Amino acid sequence: MKQVEIDRIRNIAIIAHGGAGKTSIAEAILFNAGAVNRLGKVEEGNTVMDFLPEETSRHISTSSSTASVDWNGYRINLVDTPGYQDFIADSLFALRVCEGVLMVISAVSGVQVQTEKFWKIASERAIPGIAFINKMDRERADFKRSVSDIQGKLGVNPVPLQIPIGSEASFRGLIDLVTMRAYTYNMDGTGSFVEEDIPDEIRSEAEEYRDKLVEHAAEGSEELVEKYLESGELSETDILTGLRAGVLAGDILPVFCGSATMNVGVRKLLDSLTSLMPSPQDMGSTGGIDKGGSAAERKPSTDDPFAAFVYKTLADPYAGKLTLFKVISGRLSADSGFYNASKETKERFGSLFLLQGKKQVPVPEVGAGQVAAVAKLKETSTGDTLCDEGSQIVFPSVDIPEPALSYAIAPKSKGDEEKVSQALARLREEDPSIKVLRDDQTKQNILSGLGQQHIEVTVERLKEKFGVEVEMRVPKVPYRETIKGKKQLQSRYKKQTGGRGQYGDVWLEIEPLPRGSDFEFVDRIVGGVVPKQYIPAVEKGVREAMAEGVLAGYPVSDVKVTLYDGSYHSVDSSEMAFKIAASIGFKKGFLDCKPVLLEPIVDLEVTVPDDFMGAVIGDLNSRRGKVVGMEPQGGEQVVKAQVPMAEILAYAPDLRSMTEGRAYFSTSFSHYEEVPAHLAEKIIDEAKKEKG
Numbered sequence: 012m013k014q015v016e017i018d019r020i021r022n023i024a025i026i027a028h029g030g031a032g033k034t035s036i037a038e039a040i041l042f043n044a045g046a047v048n049r050l051g052k053v054e055e056g057n058t059v060m061d062f063l064p065e066e067t068s069r070h071i072s073t074s075s076s077t078a079s080v081d082w083n084g085y086r087i088n089l090v091d092t093p094g095y096q097d098f099i100a101d102s103l104f105a106l107r108v109c110e111g112v113l114m115v116i117s118a119v120s121g122v123q124v125q126t127e128k129f130w131k132i133a134s135e136r137a138i139p140g141i142a143f144i145n146k147m148d149r150e151r152a153d154f155k156r157s158v159s160d161i162q163g164k165l166g167v168n169p170v171p172l173q174i175p176i177g178s179e180a181s182f183r184g185l186i187d188l189v190t191m192r193a194y195t196y197n198m199d200g201t202g203s204f205v206e207e208d209i210p211d212e213i214r215s216e217a218e219e220y221r222d223k224l225v226e227h228a229a230e231g232s233e234e235l236v237e238k239y240l241e242s243g244e245l246s247e248t249d250i251l252t253g254l255r256a257g258v259l260a261g262d263i264l265p266v267f268c269g270s271a272t273m274n275v276g277v278r279k280l281l282d283s284l285t286s287l288m289p290s291p292q293d294m295g296s297t298g299g300i301d302k303g304g305s306a307a308e309r310k311p312s313t314d315d316p317f318a319a320f321v322y323k324t325l326a327d328p329y330a331g332k333l334t335l336f337k338v339i340s341g342r343l344s345a346d347s348g349f350y351n352a353s354k355e356t357k358e359r360f361g362s363l364f365l366l367q368g369k370k371q372v373p374v375p376e377v378g379a380g381q382v383a384a385v386a387k388l389k390e391t392s393t394g395d396t397l398c399d400e401g402s403q404i405v406f407p408s409v410d411i412p413e414p415a416l417s418y419a420i421a422p423k424s425k426g427d428e429e430k431v432s433q434a435l436a437r438l439r440e441e442d443p444s445i446k447v448l449r450d451d452q453t454k455q456n457i458l459s460g461l462g463q464q465h466i467e468v469t470v471e472r473l474k475e476k477f478g479v480e481v482e483m484r485v486p487k488v489p490y491r492e493t494i495k496g497k498k499q500l501q502s503r504y505k506k507q508t509g510g511r512g513q514y515g516d517v518w519l520e521i522e523p524l525p526r527g528s529d530f531e532f533v534d535r536i537v538g539g540v541v542p543k544q545y546i547p548a549v550e551k552g553v554r555e556a557m558a559e560g561v562l563a564g565y566p567v568s569d570v571k572v573t574l575y576d577g578s579y580h581s582v583d584s585s586e587m588a589f590k591i592a593a594s595i596g597f598k599k600g601f602l603d604c605k606p607v608l609l610e611p612i613v614d615l616e617v618t619v620p621d622d623f624m625g626a627v628i629g630d631l632n633s634r635r636g637k638v639v640g641m642e643p644q645g646g647e648q649v650v651k652a653q654v655p656m657a658e659i660l661a662y663a664p665d666l667r668s669m670t671e672g673r674a675y676f677s678t679s680f681s682h683y684e685e686v687p688a689h690l691a692e693k694i695i696d697e698a699k700k701e702k703g
Contacts, residue, residue, distance in 0.1 A: 015086040017311055018290045020380040022088045022337065024105045026133070027115035028123035029071055029094030032145040034060050035271035036115050036280075037078065037091045043202055043277050044080035044087070046367055050200055050274060059368035060091045073468045074441075075101040075323060077335060077382060079365040079372070085285040088382045089113075090322075094125055096672065097462035100444035103409045104322040104393060106132060108337035108382060111288035112140035113280075118152035118178070118268070121160040124672040130165050139258045141287060143280055144268040147175050148182045148198075154268055161264065170227045170254070171266040172283065173276065174220055176213065185268055185276055186213070188221045189250050194279075202274040227263055228253030255287050291380035297339045299396065302352075302403040309340035309404060313378045316402035317341030317349065321395045322382075326437040326476070331387040335366070336397060339406070342378045350400035351391050353408075357400065360385040392440050411444045413677045414459035415663035418466055418483040421456065427479055431456075434477035438469060445469055452566060453487040462663050488657045489611055490565040490694065491683055496605035497522040501576075502596025504588050515588030517541065517549055518576035521600045524569045526609075526683060530557065533573040541577040541589070548586035549574050552593030561601045562608060563698035568683070569609075572597065608691040609683040611656040617666065618649050619674035626669045634658035635687075653681055 025033045037060045038051040051058035053070050060076040072093040079088050090109055092102040106112070112133050116122055133140060144157045154175050161169040176184040176193060184195040186209055196204045209217050229239035231253030239245055245253065257263040265287055269276020291311040299318075301307035309318045323335035343349065348359035364371040364384045377383040391397070394408035422431045435447050435458070446459040460466040466483070473479050499520045506513040524531060532550045541549070550572075557567035574593075615636070619627045627650060628638060636654035643649075659678070666674050686694065 013081075014376065014378065015081075015084070017313070017378065017380040018292050019085045019285075020088070020290055021085060021111065021284055021288050022090070022109040022291065022380070022382060023111050023113050023284060023288060024090045024092055024102070024109035024133075024138075025113045025115060026092055026102065026106075026126070026129040026140075027094050028117075028120070028125040031094065031115045031117040031120070031123070031126070032271045033094060033115045034058055034072055034091055036113070036143060036145065036277070037076075037089055039202075039271045039274050039277040040087070040089060040281060041078055041080060041367065042274065043281060044082050046078065046080045050272075052272070059370070069468075071095065073098050073464075075105045076366075076368050077323070077384075078367045079382070080367075082281050082285060086381070087281070087284055090382075092129075095462075095464060096125060096128075096667070096675070097460065097465035097468075099128075099461065100409075100411050100442065101323070102129060103132070103411065106136060106138060107409050108320060108322045110138065110291055110294045111284075112138055113284065114140050114142045114264075115271075116142055116144050116157055116161070117149075118144050118146045118154060118157050119149050121153075121157050122164040127164055127673075130167070134167075134261070137261060139261055139289060141258070141265045141267065141283060142169065143276070144266060145271050147178055147268055147275070148180070148270045148273055150179050152178045152182065154178065158266055161266065165264070167264045168227075168262065169266045170224060170257075170263045171220055171268075172224065172254075173267050173269075173279065174213075174217060175268050176210070182270065182275075185279070186217050187279065188217065188224050189247050191217065191221060196273070196275045198273055198275070200272070200274045202278060204275075224254075225250060227257060230262070231256030251286050258287050259289055259293060297406060299404040299406040307404050311379050312340055313342050315340035315379070316399045317343055318396065318398040318402075318404050318406070319343070319349075320406050321391060321393055321397065324391075324393045324440045326441045332440065333384055333386050334388050334391050335382065335384045337382045338377055338379050340379050341399070342376060343383070344376045345374070349397045350403065351395055352398050352403045352405045353395035354390045354392075356390045358388045358391055358397070360388060362386065393443050412461060412675070414444070414446050415461055415676065416463060416466060416661070417457050417459040417486050419453075419455040419486045420458045420470070420481040420483055423480040423482055430477070430479045431473070431481060434473050434479050437477070438472055442469070450486070450489060452489045455484075455486060457486055458483075462667075485660055488660075490563070490686070491609040492560050492562045492565050492567045492601075492606060493569045493609055494521065494523050494601060494604035494606050496603070498600045498603045499575075500596060500600045500603070502592045502599065504592035504595060505583075506588075507583075512580075512583040513585060513588040513591075514580040514583035515545070515585070515590075515592035516578040517574055517589065517592050517596055519553075519593070519596050519600060520573040520575055521597065521604055522571050522573075523604070524571050526569055528569050530554070530568065531571040533571065535573055535575040536577070540579075541574065542579060542584075545579065545584065545586055545589040546574065548590040549593040552590035553597045555590070556594040556597040556601075561598050562606050563695040564702060565608070565698070567601065570601075608686040608694060610686045612653050612681045612684050613656050613659065613678045614681045615652045615654050615659065615676060615678050616649055617652070617674055617676040618644065618647055619670060620647050623670040623674060624648055624650070627666070627674065630665070630669060634662075655684075656680075 027033045042050045090105040173185045194204045228250040296308040318339045319336040321336045325333040345363040396405045503516040636652045640651040
């Protein structure tokens with residue numbers, strides 16, 4: 012592929028709800044641009060963009076993929092994003108490097124929840140877009156309803172540039188409202204069509220749409236307004252100029268239509284991506300922080316120092332790591348290097364690629380505005396900034412949503428712990444929304460992700476890419492034990508087995524501490540009744556007993572233990588004897604101090620549309636949650652609550668179900684509270700059964 016000037020580059024993120032046809036659109040674009048010689052089908056698992064094993068088996072995109080095509084002297088870099096909430100991190104990084112979005116809407120389903128979310132994010136970042144109403148050939152396809160849906164749900168002004176000729180089984184083409192010509196397709200997937208006059212039966216409808224289109228185009232500039240008022244008409248060039256101004260200002264959303272699988276309307280769509288979408292230059296400079304911590308920026312120009320942002324990492328156990336980035340400014344040549352300002356390290360590489368799915372197209376150089384890839388970088392990961400060492404800058408990364416669902420995982424084969432750990436570290440390079448931690452209390456390895464599919468796909472990747480299999484279980488809740496009463500007691504450990512015996516005698520006072528105080532040990536020994544060298548052993552014995560738990564095997568917290576008396580034997584006493592005496596005494600005394608079970612309470616924030624408020628609050632009440640506040644936020648409410656962790660282990664799929672996928676949440680640990688007695692009994696009984 013030859014180099015192109017920056018004003019002829021279009022970086023486009025394809026966004027939509029899952030199943031609307033994003034990948035099919037991308038495949039049709041590749042086919043029409045001559046990048047591939049056949050039209051890939053998602054159902055047949057032979058697409059360029061969905062190339063991962065879990066994507067071909069599930070027939071959904073689980074990861075973003077990139078393809079570069081040339082069209083009429085323009086370079087179009089497409090980033091096909093996943094359409095499900097579980098994989099939204101990839102979509103967020105894609106939007107970070109694209110100047111425009113192509114929003115795909117199913118003519119059957121209309122605007123769905125993920126489309127709303129993606130458009131909201133794009134709007135907040137002032138990223139303009141165009142819409143393609145897909146699947147016009149399907150049963151129940153409705154163009155007008157879809158356009159109305161755009162206006163009602165997305166809060167943007169939709170401006171159709173095309174209307175369909177027929178729908179469902181009778182769909183056969185489209186009318187271009189700019190040229191006012193009809194294009195009837197052969198419906199054989201080749202994209203071939205016949206240009207002709209608009210059929211009489213829909214001419215009046217086309218003229219109505221055309222009048223509205225020209226009015227919107229005229230609003231693009233004062234000059235066009237004057238021209239329109241004088242003549243009542245605009246030329247095709249004027250219309251496109253006015254529409255592009257409206258798109259870049261975020262005032263309008265051009266709407267196109269067709270069928271990706273039948274290759275209807277895709278060439279017209281390609282023309283519009285080049286004529287209406289912004290170039291990197293149109294979107295201006297990118298801000299960051301320089302080496303000294305001051306604000307800095309890079310212009311989308313080859314004259315500025317080299318700087319790039321890493322938006323994707325592909326980890327392959329055989330081919331190594333592939334790093335995808337967008338050049339913000341400057342130029343980069345093959346067989347060179349750069350400085351990773353995020354990691355403060357130098358990196359070198361060999362070949363430089365443009366991508367078409369997993370296919371790598373070598374290029375000698377890339378300049379500002381272009382997306383590219385290099386292989387086998389050692390330290391670089393997603394979200395990093397690459398630059399010249401002598402002109403350092405760090406661009407802000409992407410705020411990744413906190414995990415919503417967790418599972419405890421363990422290798423199926425003994426001895427695979429290290430392999431699983433290494434494989435998960437490699438997958439985290441690909442997907443920074445995965446979190447892995449070791450819970451020291453429950454002794455479980457916890458894998459956290461954005462949803463059920465996210466975790467299942469991660470487990471599939473462990474098997475497919477790295478050959479390790481794991482078992483998934485619901486994580487154990489890290490309960491704790493404590494007391495509400497006070498007790499003084501003597502505990503003597505005496506053992507005589509011939510020869511030197513064992514003797515340790517302690518008097519302990521056990522009492523509760525305020526919640527969150529953990530543990531306090533007090534030495535009140537007077538007169539050496541317990542020699543100083545044995546006192547640390549007493550504390551150690553108490554701590555070991557606390558770690559093992561007394562009621563149900565959960566750690567003890569919020570307890571104060573005072574050693575105030577005791578006795579010893581000059582021959583038989585030892586550190587071990589005093590440790591055992593203290594441990595036995597603590598366990599015995601603990602049971603006499605009104606022991607209770609504590610459970611972790613989390614702070615929960617649920618962002619939910621007003622329509623679903625009642626359902627969400629009612630559900631939180633049923634989970635023993637306490638709503639502590641609500642804040643309005645642009646047609647939504649942020650519900651703040653405190654809920655027992657045990658009640659929200661599977662909250663993500665439940666919330667999605669009750670709100671049609673329109674709500675999302677985040678959690679953070681708050682504190683521990685006493686478990687209600689009737690629930691505590693069940694938890695203790697289950698823990699004892701598990702111990703056997």
